[in-house]
Amino acid sequence: MAEVVAVWAVVVAAGSGERLGAEHPKAFVAFGDNPLVAASVSALDDHPGIDGIVLVVPAGWEERATFMVDDIGAGKVSIAIAGGASRSDSVALGVAEVPTDAVLILVHDAARPLVSAELIDRVLAGFYDGADGVIPALPIVDTVKRVDGAGRVVETVERADLCTVQTPQGFLADVLRRALAAPDRATGTDCASLVERIGGTVVTVEGDPRAIKITTRDDLRRAEELRDAD
Numbered sequence: 249m250a251e252v253v254a255v256w257a258v259v260v261a262a263g264s265g266e267r268l269g270a271e272h273p274k275a276f277v278a279f280g281d282n283p284l285v286a287a288s289v290s291a292l293d294d295h296p297g298i299d300g301i302v303l304v305v306p307a308g309w310e311e312r313a314t315f316m317v318d319d320i321g322a323g324k325v326s327i328a329i330a331g332g333a334s335r336s337d338s339v340a341l342g343v344a345e346v347p348t349d350a351v352l353i354l355v356h357d358a359a360r361p362l363v364s365a366e367l368i369d370r371v372l373a374g375f376y377d378g379a380d381g382v383i384p385a386l387p388i389v390d391t392v393k394r395v396d397g398a399g400r401v402v403e404t405v406e407r408a409d410l411c412t413v414q415t416p417q418g419f420l421a422d423v424l425r426r427a428l429a430a431p432d433r434a435t436g437t438d439c440a441s442l443v444e445r446i447g448g449t450v451v452t453v454e455g456d457p458r459a460i461k462i463t464t465r466d467d468l469r470r471a472e473e474l475r476d477a478d
């Protein structure tokens with residue numbers, strides 16, 4: 249009898265990491281003893297609520313990704329495939345590899361290696377009747393300004409109703425698949441925005457200040473410090 253698989257994760261790691269400016273794509277720069285992407289794959293693989301994982305890597309890195317998966321013993325990874333030109337394209341290619349019996353899909357950026365079991369718990373627990381998506385959010389601490397092209401302040405934006413969001417972002421699988429079918433999907437910088445566009449209800453849960461996104465060299469150092477501070 250076929251195994252009942254309900255929750256899958258798609259780890260997107262197919263970006264080039266231009267702003268990091270390393271020799272390798274960002275997901276394959278060293279983070280401790282392993283490539284950066286290994287930290288996210290391990291965290292999801294270790295979580296009892298996740299049944300399977302699809303890994304999306306830059307074209308030409310599939311084999312190395314498979315070695316990495318074997319190396320860390322991430323038995324839930326079903327496949328490592330090449331991504332696309334935009335993040336949304338990479339997500340769509342990954343989601344296409346998720347079995348159709350999956351009920352929920354978590355999409356996670358490899359650029360956030362410090363994803364914790366608690367954060368995954370909160371996203372999974374955040375689903376209630378009527379929610380199409382659950383995303384981790386953090387309050388904004390800085391004052392926020394809108395500026396024009398010349399750098400002149402146009403207005404100070406009310407901060408109270410703004411937040412920044414992280415991954416993993418969880419979605420009902422059928423809603424995510426519909427959202428990703430949009431022809432203009434490449435303009436969405438996260439999956440939630442695509443679900444919002446088709447009228448989906450996305451709710452927030454408490455994010456994790458430690459789960460920073462690595463964009464620059466400084467971020468990489470900071471993430472290493474945070475990891476080692478455990």
Ligand code: CTP
Nearest residue numbers: 260261262263264265266267333334338358359
């Ligand atoms: N990503 C992807 N496919 C793309 C672009 C991005 O899978 N075509 C993934 C990245 O690997 C990353 C996440 O989406 O895990 C968030 O993207 P970002 O932090 O912007 O990473 P990069 O695009 O690699 O970095 P940069 O924009 O500096 O080139």
Ligand code: MG
Nearest residue numbers: 263264265335
């Ligand atoms: Mg990018």
